[in-house]
Amino acid sequence: MPLDPSRTIAELQELRELTGDENGAQRVAWTDTWKRAREWLRGKLDELPLEHEIDEAGNQWWTLGGASDHAVLIGGHIDSVPNGGWLDGALNVVAGVEVMRRIAEEGEPATTVRLVEWADEEGARFGRSLFGSSAAAGSMADQDELRRRKDAEGTSLPDALEEHGVDLDRALDAKSQREGAAAYLELHIEQGPVLESMDIPLGVVLGTYGVERSQITWTGQAAHAGSTPMDKRRDALAGAAKLALEIREIAKRTGQGAVCTSGNVVCKPGIVTSVVETAEQLLDQRHLDAGKLAEMLAEAREAAERFAKEEDVEVSWERIWAIEPILFDDALIELADEAVTEVAGQSHRLPSGPLHDAAEVSRAGVPTVMLFVQSLRGLSHTKLEDTKPEHLELSVQALDRLATKTIERVSTQV
Helix, strand or coil: CCCCHHHHHHHHHHHHHHHEECCEECCCCCCHHHHHHHHHHHHHHCCCCCEEEECCCCCEEEEECCCCCCEEEEEEECCCCCCECCCCCHHHHHHHHHHHHHHHHCCCCCCEEEEEEECCCCCCCCCCCCHHHHHHHCCCCCHHHHHHCECCCCCEHHHHHHHCCCCHHHHHHHHHHHCCEEEEEEEEECCCCHHHHCCCCEEEEEEECEEEEEEEEEECCCCECCCCCHHHCCCHHHHHHHHHHHHHHHHHHHCCCCEEEEEEEEEECCCCCECCCEEEEEEEEEECCHHHHHHHHHHHHHHHHHHHHHHCCEEEEEEEEEECCEECCHHHHHHHHHHHHHHHCCCCEEEECCCCHHHHHHHCCCCEEEEEECCHHHCCCCCCCCCCHHHHHHHHHHHHHHHHHHHHHHHHHC
């Protein structure tokens, strides 16, 4: 069974018809539509000589035994955000299916090869991204906090997990799946504009950005909008507005791919006739260098204190979440570069701003690398997400080449 990249595109279109609507993909994790997508995926692999299992965190695994117990993992996720795109996540595992078909047809591989479909990469329903991969990596922390999480309808995370056969208290037992893992490969759409701007179809990912995510609370004084002179106001929104603009300058000064985003500001009392008394602001900062990321955070905090004094308001900070930058394996980056160049004629190395399951696998000490394929207009998490068919086919070929090279490398090391 030779590799057939066009089949990957056809199957992705089939999945889109099965689990999407006029607004886009609806494969939100821990829902019936997601369950239907996972069953569809199992059906694509039923005829291959693979062992199938679902681990304690809900991750699906298919294993093709090899001459060595050391395993090359190919992974991705099939869940989506609401009204998402047809390629985000799904390309990873559907392309992996095609690679597994090719390897299985050739008989026993030199090493064991495993395909994994991670549970709940997006975190769209409960706000906890990378659920399955962090459980398998052993980095999932604060189980009590996870127990308190609820969706928009008030359903708790543990209850939703139970509906899908997952016990939160046992999720970390999925760590056993890492036994023998010698390499992890993941293909993904870029979700950004870099490759398209360079007119390059494929790239190799150096690693994923570190993230500092904060909630900043500005506290002023509510006052009548009509009777309070401008120079007598203690406007909480003014501080938040100044910081929202300043973080853009911080990112520019830092350079090297730094990004800062003020994603939301909630104002109270939130009426047109009152000066804002409190403004709760969300800040997301990302960089591939841990030192630069720390500097960006320090600059933002210093600027906030300055603006608080200027506006005669108070400001406080709460860290919501943080993850250090994750750098991928140098040797696998070289193999990925070779594979991409052989398939597409040229390659480009770039960091990933979004997080991926690959970051959690790498944190656990498994040598990891990712491939990116160009995203049209740099759009993702929208029904407008798209990639040229010819680039999708190249990405499947590159993943296959990378898998072959990685199997060869791992087999010579054991």
